[in-house]
Every structure is written in C-alpha cells, then in structure tokens.
Amino acid sequence: MKLDTRRRIRSWLLDMPNATLAVAGVAAGGVVVLGFATETFTVGAAGALVLLGVFYVNGVAPYDVCPACRSDVCALCDRYCATCGARLDELEAARPMDERVDERNRPVGLEEIEREAWSGRSPALEKIADGGEFNEPENEEVSA
Structure with a gap:
C-alpha cells in the first residue's frame, strides 16, 4: 500500500x-454468518x-516512515524514531506530542x-522585540 494511501486511511480512522x-469487523463477520445461514456463497x-x-x-494503516x-x-504509538531519535511531529495524523x-x-x-532544531527557530538572546540590546540598563530615559 502506498504511503499516501496509508496516511489518508489513517486520517479517516482518526477522524x-x-x-x-x-x-x-463485527459487521463483516455478521455478513459472513448471514451468508452461511442463508446458504448464499456470494x-x-x-x-x-x-x-x-x-x-x-x-x-498497515498505523505505520509510516521517519522523515529523517x-x-x-x-505513527500512532511512537513519539521518537527508534533508529535516529528524531521527533515524529511532522507525520500526518500523528497524535500531539507531550513534552x-x-x-x-x-x-x-x-x-x-x-x-539544533530550536536554535534555527528562536532568535539570538541579544535581540529583543524593540530592537534594543539585551544588556541595556532599564533606568535610562529616552530623549525625544
């Protein structure tokens, strides 16, 4: 079964x-019993x-491949890849990760x-929202 098909079926099942x-499965078993009871092979x-x-x-549906x-x-039971240790957040239809x-x-x-992953996402500590420096004293007054 293709990986896209597995992911689509898994997302349907999770919804x-x-x-x-x-x-x-129980319904299909009931249809089998009904077929034997009525003696209809079809x-x-x-x-x-x-x-x-x-x-x-x-x-087949729960299994996926590690993106790394x-x-x-x-994808439904593992939080980390057993081979490389990568987090499995990127997998479609995977349950949310618990920190x-x-x-x-x-x-x-x-x-x-x-x-390494977070260092690419977060800015350096010296940069703050207003463009000032991290070690800048707080009691200076701003002149207009």
Whole structure:
C-alpha cells in the first residue's frame, strides 16, 4: 500500500470514533454468518473479503516512515524514531506530542538534536522585540 494511501486511511480512522475498525469487523463477520445461514456463497464471500480488508487496514494503516532516516515507525504509538531519535511531529495524523516524556524513554543524543532544531527557530538572546540590546540598563530615559 502506498504511503499516501496509508496516511489518508489513517486520517479517516482518526477522524472517526475509536471503535470504527472493530465495528466494521463485527459487521463483516455478521455478513459472513448471514451468508452461511442463508446458504448464499456470494454474501458469505463478500463478508469474508471485507473482514480480510479490515484486518489488512488495521495492520498497515498505523505505520509510516521517519522523515529523517526513512525507517518504518508506528505513527500512532511512537513519539521518537527508534533508529535516529528524531521527533515524529511532522507525520500526518500523528497524535500531539507531550513534552513531559520520561528521560529513560528518550533516545540517546536527543537533547543535541532538539537544541539544533530550536536554535534555527528562536532568535539570538541579544535581540529583543524593540530592537534594543539585551544588556541595556532599564533606568535610562529616552530623549525625544
């Protein structure tokens, strides 16, 4: 299954109630039972195909690739890539990240990666909003 298709299906499933795949599986199982009860091969086969499709989507849809190293990751359960330690914020349909991650669950070297990422986004400490200097004394009066 293509990565775009997986992301589209995952976003649909995240927009739906939590038990959507389970309900679809139970409904497909009911169609299989209905096919056997009414002795119609077509209805039973259609239910079996839908049931196989539900199992396939349930197994494939959560997985994505790391944007940094392109290794497989579970977008619904992993917060960091196990291979390179990159944060998985950029993945579409991934749940929001919690900053309060226990240190023993953080990959080795992650602090340096985060520091480099934030250094590009945040301005230098000497620059402040009004254009003044960071070490400028506060009690000077401004002459007009």
